[in-house]
Amino acid sequence: xxxxxxxxxxxxxxxxxxxxxxxxxxxxxxxxxxxxxxxxxxxxxxxxxxxxxxxxxxxxxxxxxxxxxxxxxxxxxxxxxxxxxxxxxxxxxxxxxxxxxxxxxxxxxxxxxxxxxxxxxxxxxxxxxxxxxxxxxxxxxxxxxxxxxxxxxxxxxxxxxxxxxxxxxxxxxxxxxxxxxxxxxxxxxxxxxxxxxxxxxxxxxxxxxxxxxxxxxxxxxxxxxxxxxxxxxxxxxxxxxxxxxxxxxxxxxxxxxxxxxxxxxxxxxxxxxxxxxxxxxxxxxxxxxxxxxxxxxxxxxxxxxxxxxxxxxxxxxxxxxxxxxxxxxxxxxxxxxxxxxxxxxxxxxxxxxxxxxxxxxxxxxxxxxxxxxxxxxxxxxxxxxxxxxxxxxxxxxxxxxxxxxxxxxxxxxxxxxxxxxxxxxxxxxxxxxxxxxxxxxxxxxxxxxxxxxxxxxxxxxxxxxxxxxxxxxxxxxxxxxxxxxxxxxxxxxxxxxxxxxxxxxxxxxxxxxxxxxxxxxxxxxxxxxxxxxxxxxxxxxxxxxxxxxxxxxxxxxxxxxxxxxxxxxxxxxxxxxxxxxxxxxxxxxxxxxxxxxxxxxxxxxxxxxxxxxxxxxxxxxxxxxxxxxxxxxxxxxxxxxxxxxxxxxxxxxxxxxxxxxxx
Ligand code: ADP
Ligand code: MG
Numbered sequence: 001x002x003x004x005x006x007x008x009x010x011x012x013x014x015x016x017x018x019x020x021x022x023x024x025x026x027x028x029x030x031x032x033x034x035x036x037x038x039x040x041x042x043x044x045x046x047x048x049x050x051x052x053x054x055x056x057x058x059x060x061x062x063x064x065x066x067x068x069x070x071x072x073x074x075x076x077x078x079x080x081x082x083x084x085x086x087x088x089x090x091x092x093x094x095x096x097x098x099x100x101x102x103x104x105x106x107x108x109x110x111x112x113x114x115x116x117x118x119x120x121x122x123x124x125x126x127x128x129x130x131x132x133x134x135x136x137x138x139x140x141x142x143x144x145x146x147x148x149x150x151x152x153x154x155x156x157x158x159x160x161x162x163x164x165x166x167x168x169x170x171x172x173x174x175x176x177x178x179x180x181x182x183x184x185x186x187x188x189x190x191x192x193x194x195x196x197x198x199x200x201x202x203x204x205x206x207x208x209x210x211x212x213x214x215x216x217x218x219x220x221x222x223x224x225x226x227x228x229x230x231x232x233x234x235x236x237x238x239x240x241x242x243x244x245x246x247x248x249x250x251x252x253x254x255x256x257x258x259x260x261x262x263x264x265x266x267x268x269x270x271x272x273x274x275x276x277x278x279x280x281x282x283x284x285x286x287x288x289x290x291x292x293x294x295x296x297x298x299x300x301x302x303x304x305x306x307x308x309x310x311x312x313x314x315x316x317x318x319x320x321x322x323x324x325x326x327x328x329x330x331x332x333x334x335x336x337x338x339x340x341x342x343x344x345x346x347x348x349x350x351x352x353x354x355x356x357x358x359x360x361x362x363x364x365x366x367x368x369x370x371x372x373x374x375x376x377x378x379x380x381x382x383x384x385x386x387x388x389x390x391x392x393x394x395x396x397x398x399x400x401x402x403x404x405x406x407x408x409x410x411x412x413x414x415x416x417x418x419x420x421x422x423x424x425x426x427x428x429x430x431x432x433x434x435x436x437x438x439x440x441x442x443x444x445x446x447x448x449x450x451x452x453x454x455x456x457x458x459x460x461x462x463x464x465x466x467x468x469x470x471x472x473x474x475x476x477x478x479x480x481x482x483x484x485x486x487x488x489x490x491x492x493x494x495x496x497x498x499x500x501x502x503x504x505x506x507x508x509x510x511x512x513x514x515x516x517x518x519x520x521x522x523x524x525x526x527x528x529x530x531x532x533x534x535x536x537x538x539x540x541x542x543x544x545x546x547x548x549x550x551x552x553x554x555x556x557x558x559x560x561x562x563x564x565x566x567x568x569x570x571x572x573x574x575x576x577x578x579x580x581x582x583x584x585x586x587x588x589x590x591x592x593x594x595x596x597x598x599x600x601x602x603x604x605x606x607x608x609x610x611x612x613x614x615x616x617x618x619x620x621x622x623x624x625x626x627x628x629x630x631x632x633x634x635x636x637x638x639x640x641x642x643x644x645x646x647x648x649x650x651x652x653x654x655x656x657x658x659x660x661x662x663x
Contacts, residue, residue, distance in 0.1 A: 054151045057084075061137055061144035064088050064105045076152055078124035094121055108146055112137050118153065129154045176251070176272040182265050184208055184226075196251070196274045198244030209270070214248050216240040229255050229268055238275070249276040284444040291472060291493065298474050298490075299354025302347045307551050309347060310646035313340045314557040317649045318564065344646055349487040352407065353474050353494035359401035361499070363522050366398055366430055366452050367391040369405045377409060381417040381426060390429040396452045396521035404495045411488040412456040412515055418479065419460025419513060429455040435518065446502050450521040457514040463507040471505070492517075537650045538657035540566030543590040545656065547571050548578045548606065549622075550598045554645075558593070558652075565653050575601040575609075582610050589614050591660055596623040620659040622647070 012020065049056055055073025059066055069084050077094050089095050090105055108114060116133040123129060132151040137144060170177055176193035180186050186204050194200055197212060204211065213222070217240060228235040235255045242248055251272045258267040316337045323330045370389065378387050409428070416426045431453040440446045463471070470476040472493040477484030492515075496503050500520050507513040545567045549555040552573060559571040570585060572578035575598055582589060592610055596603040607619045620641040641659040643652065 054149055055131075057089075057148040057150065059089055059108070059146040059148065061109055061146045064090065064102065064109075066092075067145060073150055076123070076129070076150070077121070078127075094124070108135050108148075109137070111135070118157070121150075130157045174273075176270075176274070178209060178270040178272070180209065180268045180270075182267065184268065187267070193272070196243070196249065196272070197241070212241040214240045214242040216248065225255070229257050230265070232257050232259070232265060239272075249274055250279055251275060281444060287469070288445055294473055295354045295494070298350045302350035302354065306344070306347045306351070306645050307554055309340055309344050311553045311557050313337065313344070313646050313648065314561055316340060318557075318560060321564075321649075346485065346487065349485075349491040350474060351494075352404075352498075353487070353490035359404060359498065361399045361401050363397050363399045364402060364405075365395060366405065366454060366519070367395050369402055370409065370428060370430065370454075373406060373409050377413045377428075380410065381413050384423045385417060385420055386423075386425045387413075388425060388427040390427065392430045392432055394432070395430050396432050396450060397523075398452050398499075398519045399522040400499050400519065404499070408454070408492055408495055408517065409456070411492050415488055416456065416458035416460060416513070418484075419458055419462070421461070424459050427455070427457045429453075429457075431455070432521075433518065446518075447500070447520075451501070451518040452521060454517040454519065455514060456517075457512060459512040462509045462511045462513055463505075464509050468505060468507060472503075537565070537653040539653070540656075542566060542568060543660060544568040544570065544585075544588060545591040545593055546578060546582060546585075546589050546610070548573075548575060548592070548594040548598070548603070550574055550595060561649055561652055562593075562656070564649070565656065567656070574598065575606040578606060579609060582613050589617050591618045591620060591656065593620045593622060593656070596621050618659050618662060620655060 049068075049070050052070055052072055055076050056068075056070040057066060057073055058068040066084050066087050066089060069079075069081065074081060074084070079094070084092060088102075089108075090102055114133075114135045116131075119131050119133045121129050121131050130153050132153050134149045136147050136149075138147070139145075170190050173190065174192055176196050177188075177190040178186060178193055179188040186207055186209060189199075189201050189204055193204075197204075199211070225235050225237070234257070235253075237253060238250060239253050240248055240250050251274050253270055253272045255268055255270040257265045258269055260266045316333055320330065320333050320337065323333060370391065374387065374389060381387060413426060420426075433451050433453045435446060435448050435451060437448050440448050467478060471489045473486070474490040475486040476490075477486035493503065496517055496519070501518050503518070504516040505513065506516070540562075545562060547555065547558050547562060547569060549558055549571075550573060555571055555573055559569045562569045570578075570581050570589070572581050578592075578594070589610075592607055594603040594606055598606075601609075603621050603623075607621075611617055611619075618641070620643060622643045622645055641655065643655045647655070
């Protein structure tokens with residue numbers, strides 16, 4: 001039974017068999033379906049792999065061999081499929097940066113995920129490209145693979161770099177740049193804008209550029225600007241704007257409308273250059289040129305005028321000697337003489353302004369000179385004005401004609417006195433200062449170096465800008481008729497320039513005035529100067545002198561003066577005549593007195609020619625100015641005898657005697 005049962009166990013009914021078969025078929029179909037589904041999915045992924053717009057590289061994670069690579073990557077790198085597939089990754093030159101060796105490959109092997117944002121690769125033909133590289137390790141069908149996704153970012157990087165370059169240019173350019181939207185609201189300002197205006201980007205973005213308006217320009221100005229740019233045209237002009245700190249500045253501005261591809265205005269860009277400093281320097285230069293031109297004019301006039309004054313003075317002096325004091329003519333002549341003397345003071349100042357004053361500079365300590373002037377200055381400014389004196393200890397020595405320091409101080413103190421109504425204070429100070437390069441860049445006419453600074457300050461009425469612009473011009477005065485000549489500060493200016501120094505003035509209406517005079521440091525010894533006082537008019541012992549002067553009236557007068565002094569006089573109206581006279585003369589000629597500037601030949605050359613004939617002959621130069629001819633900038637060479645026109649009878653007597661003695 002059991003056997004039967006057993007056998008029965010193996011016997012299946014037909015229906016059971018059928019079911020069995022159906023099940024089998026079913027499972028087979030399922031398998032097939034699964035296989036086909038797998039195939040489908042594989043195909044689908046394959047297609048993705050093949051058509052991906054990123055490079056994909058599959059590596060065997062154990063060996064490092066390339067298992068697969070997609071066409072995009074092949075195309076990107078320029079390799080053929082076979083050149084890559086089956087190769088060890090470190091043997092592929094192109095990947096040298098990520099897997100140059102088996103060792104380096106381990107990094108990929110042992111990290112589930114690696115990412116390089118910007119990896120430089122080189123294509124087969126040597127073209128550098130930049131890629132983003134991501135690797136993932138995972139298991140497929142019991143084997144580990146590394147999938148590397150490689151994205152070409154060369155184009156994006158280029159665009160980035162381009163944008164960065166443009167940005168850097170805009171950020172670093174010296175001109176201020178402002179971008180607004182079409183309504184005029186600020187969207188961007190560059191650092192130069194922040195520097196010129198004092199506003200930070202955060203403060204102004206979202207605002208209207210109106211915040212910079214100075215109030216100096218009227219409404220129509222801004223209306224015209226806005227009309228121009230909103231009409232699509234470029235506006236250019238100069239604007240006066242206001243910084244955050246309230247100071248005004250001038251800028252050259254160009255505003256351009258920016259359109260999008262449809263032609264609509266979407267932005268405005270303003271490029272602005274701060275020209276405040278430029279305008280300031282231009283004004284300084286114009287002022288300097290004006291002074292130069294006025295100086296030339298004044299110098300020329302003063303020179304001719306001086307010659308005529310010499311004649312007037314000389315003859316008046318001679319005439320005075322011949323008329324008895326009791327006669328009324330004597331008093332009349334004296335009046336002429338006094339007026340002429342006063343006039344010489346004006347020409348002297350004009351010559352000083354024109355830097356044509358002949359000077360005898362010596363090395364000195366400014367402190368000593370000021371000190372010795374104090375009493376006189378106090379008398380000049382009167383008792384109601386206090387005079388304070390603050391000398392610098394160890395002041396740099398300077399080289400200058402002491403008489404010019406007296407002129408400077410006297411002029412500045414008189415002006416200070418005139419500026420003070422009742423009581424007040426004048427302070428004179430000295431200081432050592434160093435002027436650096438930067439200062440000179442912003443101040444035309446200044447030279448870097450070490451200077452002795454002489455400051456004269458007062459607490460008087462001060463000056464407005466308009467007055468300040470003219471004070472150094474000759475004959476500019478704000479004082480009433482007969483009160484001011486307008487020559488004080490032009491004299492000061494000329495003296496300072498002649499000594500290679502410079503002046504600064506600080507003044508505000510109602511707040512007093514400070515004049516700062518910078519005189520160049522002289523690296524030498526200080527010498528004491530002893531003023532000479534000679535009372536008597538030295539007379540001649542009958543020596544022969546040769547006088548040369550191209551102005552006939554002056555020559556005649558010089559001759560007469562010299563004869564009255566007792567000299568024997570040879571007079572020549574021109575250098576050639578002088579040479580002829582000298583050749584023809586039989587005896588000695590002890591002294592040549594010659595003008596410096598003459599048409600044919602200058603006095604110095606004439607002197608050389610004549611000294612060849614008369615080696616022992618002494619020389620005395622005379623001139624209204626000497627400037628370039630007798631010496632550089634009117635500064636006398638050491639040991640040269642010189643007499644400034646106009647000269648007095650006595651003055652000539654002393655000079656001629658000194659020259660003959662050889663002092
Ligand atoms: P003057 O004194 O004969 O007028 P200056 O050349 O000395 O001529 O001065 C010119 C002008 O400069 C003066 O008329 C005056 O307006 C102005 N000025 C000069 N110094 C001062 C000062 N310390 N304070 C105020 N104004 C001054
Ligand atoms: Mg004056």
